Amino acid sequence: MTVEIKAAFEKRPARPATLPGDLQGPAKVGRMIRVDQAGELGAAEIYRGQLAVLGDRPCAPLLAEMAAQEGEHLAVFDEMVAARGVRPTALSPVWRAAGFALGAGSALLGERAAMATTVAVEEVIETHYQRQLDALGEDEMELRAVIGQFRDDEIKHRNVAQEYNAETGADDTHAYEILSRSVKAGTRLAIWLAERI
Numbered sequence: 001m002t003v004e005i006k007a008a009f010e011k012r013p014a015r016p017a018t019l020p021g022d023l024q025g026p027a028k029v030g031r032m033i034r035v036d037q038a039g040e041l042g043a044a045e046i047y048r049g050q051l052a053v054l055g056d057r058p059c060a061p062l063l064a065e066m067a068a069q070e071g072e073h074l075a076v077f078d079e080m081v082a083a084r085g086v087r088p089t090a091l092s093p094v095w096r097a098a099g100f101a102l103g104a105g106s107a108l109l110g111e112r113a114a115m116a117t118t119v120a121v122e123e124v125i126e127t128h129y130q131r132q133l134d135a136l137g138e139d140e141m142e143l144r145a146v147i148g149q150f151r152d153d154e155i156k157h158r159n160v161a162q163e164y165n166a167e168t169g170a171d172d173t174h175a176y177e178i179l180s181r182s183v184k185a186g187t188r189l190a191i192w193l194a195e196r197i
């Protein structure tokens with residue numbers, strides 16, 4: 001590096017903490033609540049779809065338990081959206097339809113595929129909630145507590161589904177790897193869209 005370039009390099013302004021286009025303050029938090037509401041709506045619908053197909057199978061009580069928890073999560077974000085005047089997601093009908101279709105579709109492939117879907121979705125959601133926790137400041141303790149609790153619930157859902165499949169243990173790992181990748185990609189896309197629309 002020549003001396004001039006080196007000097008210019010050293011004089012460059014430090015990267016700002018935020019970049020143009022990054023949201024700040026209430027807009028940032030509003031976006032978080034909006035995507036979380038959309039996600040919990042989608043999650044509730046996934047389990048509703050799975051129960052519609054697998055309602056009389058051995059895994060049904062587990063699905064019902066997880067569905068009830070997603071309903072509670074959704075209610076909390078519904079309340080928060082109203083209390084804080086956050087614009088709710090404009091894509092509710094899409095999340096409902098996509099969630100139900102993913103739930104029912106995976107369940108039609110069988111209990112193991114349904115559980116593999118839960119594992120994949122919950123893994124993405126866990127990361128998503130963790131990122132939000134890392135981004136929230138001390139001024140948002142209520143929201144932090146809610147998200148921390150829900151992240152723990154989603155981890156439990158993933159473990160329940162993982163254990164269920166481990167116990168039934170058929171050798172179909174490869175098929176579920178493909179399913180898992182598609183579900184994860186779809187979930188990440190849904191998060192990206194729900195943050196914006």
Ligand SMILES: [Fe+2]
Nearest residue numbers: 040043070073
């Ligand atoms: Fe949830």
Ligand SMILES: [Fe+2]
Nearest residue numbers: 043153154157
């Ligand atoms: Fe969950």
